[in-house]
Amino acid sequence: xxxxxxxxxxxxxxxxxxxxxxxxxxxxDFIRHDLLLAGMHVGCEHGVCGxxxxxxxxxxxxxxxxxxxxxxxxxxxxVEGLATPDGALHPVQQAMHEHHGxxxxxxxxxxxxxxxxxxxxxxxxxxxxxxxxxxxNLCRCTGYQNIVDAMMAAAATMxxxxx
Amino acid sequence: xxxxxxxxIAASSLAHALAAKADHGEDAKFLAGGQSLLPAMNFxxxxxxxxxxxxxxxxxxxxxDDGHDVRIGALTRYRDLxxxxxxxKHYPLFADALPVIAHPQxxxxxxxxxxxxxxxxxxxxxxxxxxxQARFRIRSASGEREVxxxxxxxxLLTTDLRDDEMLVEIVFPAPPARSGSAxxxxxxxxxxxxxxxxxxILKLDDNDICIAARLALCGVGETPVDGSDAASVLIGHAxxxxxxxxxxxxxxxxxxxxxxVQTSADYQRHIAGIxxxxxxxxxxxxxxxxx
Numbered sequence: 001x002x003x004x005x006x007x008x009x010x011x012x013x014x015x016x017x018x019x020x021x022x023x024x025x026x027x028x029d030f031i032r033h034d035l036l037l038a039g040m041h042v043g044c045e046h047g048v049c050g051x052x053x054x055x056x057x058x059x060x061x062x063x064x065x066x067x068x069x070x071x072x073x074x075x076x077x078x079v080e081g082l083a084t085p086d087g088a089l090h091p092v093q094q095a096m097h098e099h100h101g102x103x104x105x106x107x108x109x110x111x112x113x114x115x116x117x118x119x120x121x122x123x124x125x126x127x128x129x130x131x132x133x134x135x136x137n138l139c140r141c142t143g144y145q146n147i148v149d150a151m152m153a154a155a156a157t158m159x160x161x162x163x
Numbered sequence: 164x165x166x167x168x169x170x171x172i173a174a175s176s177l178a179h180a181l182a183a184k185a186d187h188g189e190d191a192k193f194l195a196g197g198q199s200l201l202p203a204m205n206f207x208x209x210x211x212x213x214x215x216x217x218x219x220x221x222x223x224x225x226x227x228d229d230g231h232d233v234r235i236g237a238l239t240r241y242r243d244l245x246x247x248x249x250x251x252k253h254y255p256l257f258a259d260a261l262p263v264i265a266h267p268q269x270x271x272x273x274x275x276x277x278x279x280x281x282x283x284x285x286x287x288x289x290x291x292x293x294x295x296q297a298r299f300r301i302r303s304a305s306g307e308r309e310v311x312x313x314x315x316x317x318x319l320l321t322t323d324l325r326d327d328e329m330l331v332e333i334v335f336p337a338p339p340a341r342s343g344s345a346x347x348x349x350x351x352x353x354x355x356x357x358x359x360x361x362x363x364i365l366k367l368d369d370n371d372i373c374i375a376a377r378l379a380l381c382g383v384g385e386t387p388v389d390g391s392d393a394a395s396v397l398i399g400h401a402x403x404x405x406x407x408x409x410x411x412x413x414x415x416x417x418x419x420x421x422x423x424v425q426t427s428a429d430y431q432r433h434i435a436g437i438x439x440x441x442x443x444x445x446x447x448x449x450x451x452x453x454x
Contacts, residue, residue: 003168023171045164046202053268060268065201069171135353136266
């Protein structure tokens with residue numbers, strides 16, 4: 001008997017998608033394999049590494065710890081949704097670039113999604129608060145210092161840009 | 164690392180969810196935040212035949228503090244509790260524990276009811292519930308009952324819930340007058356499971372003599388460990404360093420930690436004692452600060 005499928009409709013980076021999915025399909029695999037948005041990375045698949053972090057209705061969550069079927073009628077943002085359509089980087093992306101906040105880049109999409117949401121909630125964080133906010137995203141290359149530097153710079157830029 | 168196939172049921176109401184659970188019994192699991200269940204399914208440590216998704220049931224997510232008790236709906240996410248400033252002020256144990264429960268992304272999704280029903284002994288909320296003598300409201304298609312936190316946790320990942328039942332609400336009694344509480348844990352990395360964690364509640368009389376002491380530990384047994392017997396030596400005495408040291412010795416003698424991947428059982432026992440000393444001192448200080 002073929003597995004039961006469920007029809008879902010969701011918005012990802014502002015685009016509405018309709019798909020039919022197996023219940024056991026993880027949101028992370030759905031985003032990469034069905035929607036072909038491979039910017040988001042899959043690391044540990046048990047909620048530890050943070051590489052697969054996306055925004056669910058604006059809030060950072062692990063996409064490996066949700067089923068695609070649960071995203072029905074929700075709004076998802078992935079790293080592809082951060083830059084403006086003309087290609088201008090989000091201040092958090094620009095700061096990561098300028099402060100050399102990545103080496104291999106595997107953790108970067110998760111870091112970007114976590115921190116864009118965090119800096120909107122807390123526009124003037126201390127360095128300790130930034131480290132705490134980053135605690136759910138593992139990076140094996142940088143030792144985190146350059147990521148923290150980038151986030152402090154990004155926060156300053158976002159404060160200047162705020163109306 | 165992909166979950167095995169299962170039948171997915173999106174609950175349309177609490178009654179629908181309970182009827183589905185009654186139909187499928189032990190073959191079915193409720194899906195709340197999924198932050199423990201999905202890792203287990205991804206590893207295929209759990210292969211439920213049926214998942215009943217409770218996330219559509221928004222009316223199971225609420226925090227109602229009437230000044231006497233706070234009633235927390237089972238689907239309330241950690242994030243909601245963490246952002247309820249009045250509740251955190253009223254319940255310092257929540258304020259202490261929530262920031263060290265896993266990571267922000269996990270707290271954005273994980274639910275209080277799901278966490279307690281999962282009954283991981285290393286988890287913070289079960290120990291808090293035991294320390295605070297919370298009451299658990301449980302529903303099934305055929306009725307409702309209430310059970311005390313200490314009776315709810317029966318073993319490793321094992322609760323008092325029957326196959327047709329759901330934890331729907333947790334009632335935390337308000338801290339009594341002239342009481343103070345504190346929670347601390349130690350983990351190797353931020354957000355990891357704790358090597359040990361301890362929650363304490365002290366109540367003093369007008370002469371600063373201890374008249375009630377609650378203690379609960381996580382990470383050092385197959386369930387949250389009620390250490391209140393170990394703390395009972397405080398009752399009738401001032402909370403001095405010597406009195407606290409007596410509790411520390413009792414706690415170390417009473418617990419039987421199994422060791423973790425990272426640490427020996429002896430180290431866990433040592434840490435549990437250190438944390439006991441610190442939370443009792445902190446709880447005591449908080450009573451005095453409030454006076």
